[in-house]
Amino acid sequence: MTDFKIKGKVWLITDNNGELINDIDTDQIFHNAFLHITEISEMGEHTFGNLEGWEDFPEKCNPGDIVFAGSNFGAGSSRQQAVDCFEALGIKAIVSESYGAIYKRNAINSGFPILIFQQINNFVKEGAIKNLDEIEIDFIAGELKNVSSGKIFKIDPFSKVQKDIMEKGSLLTI
Amino acid sequence: MPGKTVIEKIFANHSEEDISPGKIVWIDLDVVTARDFGGPNVVKNFHKNYEGESVFDPSKVFFTFDLTVPPKTIQYANNQMICRKFAKEKGVKVFDIDKGIGTHTLIENGLVQSGSIVVGTDSHMNILGAVNSFGQGMGDVDITFGFRYGRTWFEVPETVKVNIEGNPSYEYSAKDLVIKVLSILRTDKILGKSVEFYGDPIEKLDLPERITFLSMITEMGGIVGFIPFNSNTENEIKKMSGLDNVAPEIKADEDASYFDIIDLDISDIESMVSAPPYPHNGMKVSDLDKVNVDFGFVGSCTNGRIEDILKVWTILKGKRIKEGVQLSIVPATVEVYKQAFEKGILKDLLDAGAIISNPGCGGCAQGHIGMTGKGEVMVSTGNRNFPGKQGDGFNYLTSPEVVAFSVLNGFISDREF
Known part of the structure; x- marks a missing residue:
């Protein structure tokens, strides 16, 4: 049985002002200098390798963590590595207000959970979710709970295709 | 029944399902490609999941090597070898390292025309909107599935209509125009949308200029863009593609419904x-x-x-x-x-x-x-x-x-x- 509920620690991908960074493109997530890599296990160490201030993310994060980023996350190229690198690190999910169109497909097709959380930037600004807070997400109910504070937020639930593919593992195993 | 936008019509021609924005449907693909980037990952996925199987139709699957040509590192050389070997086994054509950019090569070889759906491991596949085709960049999982089955799922995008008005005295280029439009639409106005552009400043663009303009829909966060043909466009497509006949242009219905209509004035455009x-x-x-x-x-x-x-x-x-x-x-x-x-x-x-x-x-x-x-x-x-x-x-x-x-x-x- 696929587990559609997760619990983990939050990484807020923020700038110097403590605001979530918008428009993080695939070259910042997984730089084009490493596109020759085809082994997923070798991709993790390059995650955010070209995102100023976050180059050490692969060392800082732990398997089971959850990434929060600004809108239009994964803009740019079609590279699957920009999804696979998070899987390699054991990241459980990415949460953002919106995604690059191709990125969204790539994540869904890999069975990697990406969630849409409207107004996420504002909630982070207000301090409703802080770095390293523990949160619980229910993909199907569309609910995100900040365990640290007890606050519950509504997020977009999984679409049917997202659920179907994740249940089977990936698009290639449906 | 309200009328349909360009993308809705193209989808309708490739699916057995009713097409309406937001709905997830299965669509048939006309051409499925992979580059020297993404391609080796596709081959790896294919072996892992479909070992011994064939591609859905070898005449509709292509490799286009354009990123690291000739290979500058041993890894890229190896990756290109992996693709060539797979192509030979499956009877698939490779547009090899001498040919140039895949999307342009597809047009020049008459493999893309009005109404077709073409996917590949290139986020600027939507250039093909210039010849009234739906091009979509995809990651290697998507393309692997496309290689095998020739179809994929799609959430039918909403369409935004953008009217470009103005009669600038400045002699602008297509690149000036797209940067101007991009700086207004930024990355949020058409994110995840198909876009139809209307108005004299854009409809007068020739085919290479349309390629310039529509390539940057990606940077606006859009899926694909379309511009109605002018009196020369069809002949320009015939000339670039070498085709004697091309399929008729897919046009939006007059009563098509749009997610948003945006009017832009570019009168003050400069370099x-x-x-x-x-x-x-x-x-x-x-x-x-x-x-x-x-x-x-x-x-x-x-x-x-x-x-x-x-x-x-x-x-x-x-x-x-x-x-x-x-x-x-x-x-x-x-x-x-x-x-x-x-x-x-x-x-x-x-x-x-x-x-x-x-x-x-x-x-x-x-x-x-x-x-x-x-x-x-x-x-x-x-x-x-x-x-x-x-x-x-x-x-x-x-x-x-x-x-x-x-x-x-x-x-x-x-x-x-």
């Missing part, structure tokens, strides 16, 4: 640049302080046609670019390269100080030629200027004309000083 670090960071050249340049790059899927190179030649012939500044020119395809050769413009460009490389994606990734060193400034006809995209410097996106004048003068400019 534009996208200042780093974002493509939507558009500004007028005349508003810039003096920015010294170290590099110029002319090429990419956005501005790599012969018309783009001719503009540079017109400005640089008989002259010499500024001492210490470099200029690289990368034709989009070998056909463009041959045209440049036949027109006799290559010697003038070499005399002016240009480096002219073999066709391909050029410096748009660290796979080919022309990276900037730390802090250096590049003026580029490419489509992205994110940090680290073309080296370690600062990248200003602009038209071929502004690149030519800038390398001539040594600073960003739109005329000779």
Whole structure:
């Protein structure tokens, strides 16, 4: 049985002002200098390798963590590595207000959970979710709970295709 | 039943299901491609999941090598070998390292036309909107599934209608126009949407200019863009594709329903640049302080046609670019390269100080030629200027004309000083 509920620690991908960074493109997530890599296990160490201030993310994060980023996350190229690198690190999910169109497909097709959380930037600004807070997400109910504070937020639930593919593992195993 | 937009009609022609925005449907694919980037991952996925199976239709599956051509590292050489071996086993054609940019090569080989659906491991597949086709960039999982089954799922995108008005006195290029529009629409107005552009300033664009404009829908966050044909477009497509007949243009119904309608006035357009670090960071050249340049790059899927190179030649012939500044020119395809050769413009460009490389994606990734060193400034006809995209410097996106004048003068400019 696929587990559609997760619990983990939050990484807020923020700038110097403590605001979530918008428009993080695939070259910042997984730089084009490493596109020759085809082994997923070798991709993790390059995650955010070209995102100023976050180059050490692969060392800082732990398997089971959850990434929060600004809108239009994964803009740019079609590279699957920009999804696979998070899987390699054991990241459980990415949460953002919106995604690059191709990125969204790539994540869904890999069975990697990406969630849409409207107004996420504002909630982070207000301090409703802080770095390293523990949160619980229910993909199907569309609910995100900040365990640290007890606050519950509504997020977009999984679409049917997202659920179907994740249940089977990936698009290639449906 | 309300009328349909262009993308809804194209989907309807490729699906057995009713098409309405937001609905997830299965659609058939006309052409499925992979590049030397993404391609080896596709092959690996295919072996892992479909070992011993064939591709859905070998005549509709292609490899297009354009990123690291010829391979500059052993890993890329190995990756290209993996694709060639797979292609041979499955009876699939490879447009190899001599051919140039995949999307352009597909058009030139008559493999794309009105109403077709073409996917590949290239986020600028939507260039194919210029020939009224739906091109979609995809990651390697998606493409692997496409190789095997020739179909995929799609959430039918909403369509935004953008009316471009204005009668500027300034003689703008397609690149000026797209940077202007991009700086207004930014990355949120059409995110995840199909876009139909209307209005004289855009409908008058010729085919290479349409390619320039529509390639940057990606930088707006859009799925694909369409521009109604003008009286020349069909003939231009026939000429570029070598096809005697092309399928009729897919047009939106008059009563089609749109997610949003945006009216833009471009009357105040001038020569534009996208200042780093974002493509939507558009500004007028005349508003810039003096920015010294170290590099110029002319090429990419956005501005790599012969018309783009001719503009540079017109400005640089008989002259010499500024001492210490470099200029690289990368034709989009070998056909463009041959045209440049036949027109006799290559010697003038070499005399002016240009480096002219073999066709391909050029410096748009660290796979080919022309990276900037730390802090250096590049003026580029490419489509992205994110940090680290073309080296370690600062990248200003602009038209071929502004690149030519800038390398001539040594600073960003739109005329000779």
